Amino acid sequence: MPARVPEPSTSRLSGSADAAVRAVKEAAAQVEADLAERAGRASGTAADVLAVTAAMAADPTLVAAAARRVREDRLTPERAVWDAAGSVATQLEALGPPMSERARDVRDVRDRIVAALTGAVPPGVPDPGHPFVLVASDLAPADTAMLDPAVVTAIVTARGGPTSHMAILARALGIPAVVALPGATDLADGEEVVVDGMAGTVVRAPTADDVEGARRRVTAATFDGRGMTRDGTEVELVANVADPAAAEAAAAAGARGVGLFRTEFCFLGRGEEPSIEEQVTAYRAVLSHFPDRRVVVRTLDAGADKPLRFLTPEHEDNPALGVRGLRTAVAHPDVLDRQLDAIAQAAAAESAEVWVMAPMVATVDEARDFAAACAAHGLEQSGVMIETPAAALQARHLLAEVSFASLGTNDLTQYTMAADRDLAGVAALSTPWQPAVLELVRVACEGGAMHGAPVGVCGEAAADPLLAPVLVGLGVTSLSMTPRALADVASTLAGVSRDECAELARTVLECSTAQAARDAVRERLLT
Numbered sequence: 001m002p003a004r005v006p007e008p009s010t011s012r013l014s015g016s017a018d019a020a021v022r023a024v025k026e027a028a029a030q031v032e033a034d035l036a037e038r039a040g041r042a043s044g045t046a047a048d049v050l051a052v053t054a055a056m057a058a059d060p061t062l063v064a065a066a067a068r069r070v071r072e073d074r075l076t077p078e079r080a081v082w083d084a085a086g087s088v089a090t091q092l093e094a095l096g097p098p099m100s101e102r103a104r105d106v107r108d109v110r111d112r113i114v115a116a117l118t119g120a121v122p123p124g125v126p127d128p129g130h131p132f133v134l135v136a137s138d139l140a141p142a143d144t145a146m147l148d149p150a151v152v153t154a155i156v157t158a159r160g161g162p163t164s165h166m167a168i169l170a171r172a173l174g175i176p177a178v179v180a181l182p183g184a185t186d187l188a189d190g191e192e193v194v195v196d197g198m199a200g201t202v203v204r205a206p207t208a209d210d211v212e213g214a215r216r217r218v219t220a221a222t223f224d225g226r227g228m229t230r231d232g233t234e235v236e237l238v239a240n241v242a243d244p245a246a247a248e249a250a251a252a253a254g255a256r257g258v259g260l261f262r263t264e265f266c267f268l269g270r271g272e273e274p275s276i277e278e279q280v281t282a283y284r285a286v287l288s289h290f291p292d293r294r295v296v297v298r299t300l301d302a303g304a305d306k307p308l309r310f311l312t313p314e315h316e317d318n319p320a321l322g323v324r325g326l327r328t329a330v331a332h333p334d335v336l337d338r339q340l341d342a343i344a345q346a347a348a349a350e351s352a353e354v355w356v357m358a359p360m361v362a363t364v365d366e367a368r369d370f371a372a373a374c375a376a377h378g379l380e381q382s383g384v385m386i387e388t389p390a391a392a393l394q395a396r397h398l399l400a401e402v403s404f405a406s407l408g409t410n411d412l413t414q415y416t417m418a419a420d421r422d423l424a425g426v427a428a429l430s431t432p433w434q435p436a437v438l439e440l441v442r443v444a445c446e447g448g449a450m451h452g453a454p455v456g457v458c459g460e461a462a463a464d465p466l467l468a469p470v471l472v473g474l475g476v477t478s479l480s481m482t483p484r485a486l487a488d489v490a491s492t493l494a495g496v497s498r499d500e501c502a503e504l505a506r507t508v509l510e511c512s513t514a515q516a517a518r519d520a521v522r523e524r525l526l527t
């Protein structure tokens with residue numbers, strides 16, 4: 001379990017308040033620099049998460065609140081930071097989800113600043129000197145981002161949702177993770193367990209057969225760049241990337257294209273919009289790893305858990321239902337316009353075949369306007385993400401306006417099940433195996449087929465080797481995922497025929513629960 005920073009005592013400050021306030025500022029700056037440095041070493045979502053946490057440490061309101069407690073209440077710097085951050089965390093918790101989820105991040109930053117002030121061991125992951133299963137009540141994304149898969153063989157947490165940042169980060173690192181497991185913290189130090197990230201199970205006191213079975217399931221498959229069913233139907237298997245380093249790693253892993261290039265890395269953790277030139281350089285650095293290959297660039301998906309000062313509203317009671325993704329273009333069409341300009345320039349300078357898609361689309365008007373904006377920049381292949389039930393149900397109309405669609409199953413699940421993707425309390429609902437979600441995937445694919453338009457999946461569902469053949473059977477034409485999942489998904493697909501995929505799809509659509517659907521597929525494919 002990650003160590004906790006001890007709560008500082010409430011003894012009064014004996015020295016100078018000015019010096020104590022200076023110490024708070026220096027400690028906050030040190031924590032910010034440390035996290036920013038880690039962000040620089042990380043890539044993709046990990047880098048985004050660390051940049052956001054670094055920005056939290058640099059938040060002047062936290063330092064000011066602590067300084068006030070030093071001067072007015074004569075608290076020691078570490079106690080002042082503890083109380084100031086504690087009060088922010090309590091306020092966030094009172095707001096309920098999704099703001100309450102940020103309380104954990106505030107407490108993590110608090111612990112780091114207190115550790116910097118007192119010389120305590122900063123929060124983090126223990127190092128027992130041998131590979132181990134990490135068990136925690138919760139894990140800060142900043143810590144998950146830095147885990148070494150050679151040392152941490154699996155993660156088990158009591159909190160968090162399956163599509164929370166922590167879970168996505170773990171999957172990107174190739175670390176099996178079981179989140180929101182009741183009783184996770186009852187597991188004892190040194191206890192032997194088998195963690196099956198795919199099934200979401202933890203077996204205590206495993207038998208020799210359990211261990212052997214788990215070993216067999218850890219495939220040593222490699223990926224040759226192509227996805228194909230046993231009888232030769234091609235399924236495009238491509239990568240999700242979020243920055244140049246991830247693009248390089250994806251190309252090295254054999255990905256022959258990108259199905260989701262998240263462009264947020266260029267914008268997050270910044271006070272102002274990056275210039276067009278800066279964006280062109282950043283996008284070219286990704287495109288250059290895929291000469292003559294397709295790269296689907298997603299325009300900025302700000303809002304909800306990725307607020308941006310210059311773009312998204314300061315406060316919304318329900319940010320996941322608020323001004324996020326393409327919706328920001330209503331108040332700030334200029335920001336989208338400049339991004340499309342930068343994407344077009346980058347596309348012209350590189351040989352990659354660039355397609356552009358918009359996140360968080362709910363109406364046909366949005367799709368039409370987006371396609372027109374893309375066309376105005378000479379970007380002919382424009383598409384939409386299908387992340388809302390409205391978009392899935394309207395797919396046949398949306399695809400009359402744009403040339404392709406990509407199912408963002410993380411958000412599609414969140415909005416279909418009305419279950420916050422970051423919240424442990426609703427984790428059982430947050431799975432793309434839910435019959436309602438799979439039905440929407442079917443409808444969306446049907447809408448695409450009417451126009452001969454490709455409909456892919458770029459949410460985490462694409463990385464689930466059991467779900468992949470089902471998605472293909474439902475009519476999905478490409479699967480885009482973390483590069484680490486490519487080999488497993490390719491090997492599952494290679495074991496089934498096109499007809500068997502269709503049969504699996506029919507089977508899951510007949511199931512009335514997520515568990516039944518998953519069990520049915522597991523039984524067909526693994527036994």
Ligand SMILES: C=C(OP(=O)(O)O)C(=O)O
Nearest residue numbers: 408409410411458459460
């Ligand atoms: C791919 C998706 O987008 P993100 O995870 O970036 O919200 C999704 O929602 O499935």
Ligand SMILES: [Mg+2]
Nearest residue numbers: 387408410411
């Ligand atoms: Mg999404």
